[in-house]
Amino acid sequence: MLGLIDVRGRWRRALLAWADGRADRTTLVDWVQGPSFYADLRSPAARPDFTGVAGLTDLTPAQVEWLGGQEGFAGRLGFDGAFFEWGRALDYQPPGPFLDAGSLRMEGV
Template identity: 50%
Template sequence: MNNTVPAVYQGLWRRRLLTTPILRDDTTLVFWLQTAAWHADLRIPADRPDFSGCVTLSDCSRAQLLALLGQEGFAGVTLIDGDTCEWQRCVDYRPIGLRDLGRMVFSSTADAIEEYGVEAEYTERWERVEEGEGSVDVCWSTDARAQILWLRAGRRFMRVRDRPLADAESRKYWYRLHAGMASDDDLRRLADCEISFGEIAGQAGYILHSTLPWLEGQSLTLPIEMLALQTCSERK
């Protein structure tokens, strides 16, 4: 497999349609940001409830916590082999334990992709989003809790922070959830994972969509490394 993702993949994509043998979904909000190696993906259902009045997970009711855990998203390294794309997940909001491989068919103008499942039966249609001038790249930062992955495509960015759980702990809480035995605290531990999508204006970033809804509309300080990134055409 190729360790560098071809330029035609790089940038920001929005999913417009998912079809499976039992489902047609054109309402879930889905963004995929792809760099030369790393990707991030955010999926928010259209029926996610209102979170007005919530500013932390502690403010969420059980019903709200369960709704959060109906979201999806992931981030990791992308590998290309011919027309097959594999998204290797280093962070996974709702892990399913399966590989994620798609056969990719680009439109003649490379502004749309039909993705066909390789190990699962599905089709997704992706459309390229105009992201504005700027770099397509990735950097890391660290806060008091965790390492944070930042991806940028022009004026758009994604920020990813994994839940602060060891793999064994995570599996334990997911098992409790699927078995109907999870406490509210268990649900909060699982929902403590941020995948945010936003826009860059000057030296600041503004969150437009997030797995933590109360972050939406907030501004944040971008890493110096992200602001210093050069445009793709300037990188050697």
């Protein structure tokens, strides 16, 4: 298990996992972490081509769906000695039913 000071930097996550057993290995996740604040941008895989798109009226349904699947949020990272919690002061999507909390493990670093 990592302590708060160990996660400072820019990271790309390879796995998002939930308590119910779901796992996502396809979403691109860029995470920037400072001493206590963070920013997280998640982009779904299979990005459509946006060549020639100058504005919203130029978007195809597939492009709109992909854009709507993006997530971006930022706030303060908390650590209680066992679990991390990403408090979302800013969020591109509406709030979900659960806190964004869990453990972290580094692999291949």
